[in-house]
Amino acid sequence: MRFARIEGQHGPQLCAVDDNGAARAVRFADTGEAITELQQIIAAGSGGLGRLTPDTAAVGGTLLAPIVPHRNVFCVGRNYSEHAAEFAKSGFDATGSADGQHVPEHPVVFTKPAATVIASGDAIDPHTDITSALDYEGEIGVIIGRRASKVSKADALDHVWGYTLINDMTARDLQRDHKQWFIGKSLDTFCPLGPWAVTADEIDIDDLQLQTRINGELRQDANTAQLIFDVPTIIETLSAGITLEPGDVIATGTPVGVGIGFDPPKYLTVGDEVVISAPGLGELRNVIGTPADPDHLVAAGSSRLFVEKTGSGPAVVLIHGLGGATTVYEPQVAALAENNTVLRYDLSGHGRSPVAGPNSIAGWVDELKALLDSHGIESAVLVAHSMGTLVATTFTATYPDRVSKVALLGPVKAQPDAAKTATRARARAVREGGMSAVADTILGAALSPTTHEGRPVAVTAVRELLLGQDPAGYAFACEALAAAVEPDFASISVPVLLLTGDADKVSPVAVNEELLATFPNAQLNVLEGVGHWHSLEDPTSVTHRLQDFLAKP
Structure with a gap:
């Protein structure tokens, strides 16, 4: 079977694609469960396809x-001999294979x-500010269907669910x-994947012709044999x-014919179309x-903010705290973006958002409203x-719809008066001595012993996040918090998830219990062995708690 994932009027849907290219949403016949992602079918095991x-x-x-x-995504390099040779001769191989x-x-x-x-059809960002040697590599992708640990070659294909491009x-x-x-292959938009995921029974992986065309010109033409x-062997x-x-994906390597293999190299430029194909x-x-x-x-509004947008579906907006940035949520983004449009941004004066002068919670609330308006988002999680959290709760109280x-x-x-005094003193320390004047103290207090x-x-x-802050922006933020x-x-009145660590000194369990009693519709989760930087200290637990919370009606 061939499956495509399509964002329609009812959100993302996983669809079966027939021989004429028509896509029809699928569900489990026995339960009526709608299917929005391929992982649901993979998780259903060998009988999953028969239930559709x-x-x-x-x-x-x-x-x-x-x-x-x-x-x-796991990737294999230099896995076709002719490509290995062209890459070795190119002068761009730093692995010593020349x-x-x-x-x-x-x-x-x-x-x-x-x-x-x-996805197929999405634009690839050329990143012209940091590279002038943009290249393509057409590959067959393997989708793992069963957990594989110490698997032999003889049994390896039993663990494959299917294939993609x-x-x-x-x-x-x-x-x-x-x-x-890693860096040269990991820039934003650098892994186009699709258009379909195809079950293993429809593909002869030992005899599959792979082709890449650039603006109609055939550049790569090889067989998986x-x-x-x-x-x-790879598995x-x-x-x-x-x-x-x-659900793991493995890119199996590219054949001869990449841009770097030509003399002179044929790099990609703005407007070039890359088409990768294989039968089935x-x-x-x-x-x-x-x-x-x-x-x-x-x-x-009047601010310019660093913004990252990932995925599609209902909007989820990620807001960091004092001394944070979008990277606070890096461990959670991929999972959350499977069913949602994830918007994360640096508050003005933080991370890569410029310092625009003194800040306030009200000012950041205005920024958030302007950000949602600019993206056409009427409602978000x-x-x-x-x-x-003060920005989020103030925004919610101000704009409940x-x-x-x-x-x-x-x-x-x-903050109580004593904490306000300490926070303002921290602002002065940062202005005088930079972020290094407070980083170790914050680390010692904010992270758990575990x-x-x-x-x-x-x-x-966390240390890099703190040291990467603009001291002026951080000081302004301290004063805004105070x-x-x-x-x-x-x-x-909307559902509220309270999440803290049992070793969180900034947001102790007792404070969360007070909030639990105040919010009309709240739940509390406490993470064991975690301090105040929850998403980085225990990323897996935080991801699962957020996924569970988002999945509830």
Whole structure:
């Protein structure tokens, strides 16, 4: 079967695609459950396909990527011998393969973030501000259907659900200059995927012709029989020490004919169309779009804000707290974007949003309203952290018709006098000594002992967030927090999720219990061994709590 994911008038729907290209939404016949993502079918196991029934009417709308994996896309490099040779000769290979040993002895594996996935038909951002060597790589993508750990080649294909097409877009100069492949292959929009996900029984993966055309010119034309490491070998290699999960995606490598292989190189430019095709898998079509604002700044009232938009469906807006930025929610974005349009932004004066002078909670509320208006969002779920919870609750109390739910991570109330004095003193310290004057103190108090002892990645992430702040913007934000006035919490009638850590000193459990008794429709979750930076200290639990909250009517 072939499946497409389409955004229609009823939101995202998973559709079966017939031989004429008509797409019809599917559901489980025995339960009537609507299917909005491929993961639902994969999770249903071997009997999932047999339970499906299609709707009568064909579905129209915007084509989405058929699957967005929960974690990075696994990729295999230099997996066709002729491509390995052309890459070795190009001068852009920083892996040391130019000595004649261009055919690797073992699979060369790297990853691309799931957030780079876009659909067939979406525009590819050329990122002209940081690269002048934009290249394409047509590939076959493998979709894992069953958990695979230490799987042998003989059993590997039993763990494959199906296949799709992938364009492993690459900035060759970044790939070369950074001496590894992650950055050069992981820019926004650099993983077009689709148009369909096709079940394994319809594809002969050992004899599949893969082609790539640029503006109609055939550039790549090879067969999977030419793979150096076939799909079973790739799965055996990866699963030897990495458990592959249902819904994981593996890009199997690209054949000869990429732009860097020509003399002179044939790089992609604005307006070029890339079409990747294979029998049974359709055509993955994308055009190189016009360069985005290199700063990704969006006008919101009188402010210019750094904004990132991912996924499609009902709107979910992520608001960070004091000293935060959009990256606070990086571990959650891919999962939330599977069924939602996720909008995250840096509050003015934070992260990559310019400092525009003194701030206030009311000013940030105005920014949020302007941001929603500029994106045509009438109603959204707000997810907020720490100081951002005052922005979210004040906005909800002021514009109740614009909010459907609120998730508050480490919610705070207006500060008592002693805390106000300390916060204003912190603002003075930052103005005098920069962020390094307060970073260690904040880290010591805001993270749990469990995090300090066993989560070094989280500690580093928070430290980098703090040290990356503009001192003036951070100081203004401290003063805004000290001057904050509480909204009328009791007037907020929409569902509210309160989420804190048992070691959160900024938002203790007792404060959350007070809020639980104040909000008319709230629930409280307490994370064990977690301090105040919940989304980074225990990202998996936070993701699951948010998914559960969003799924409830």
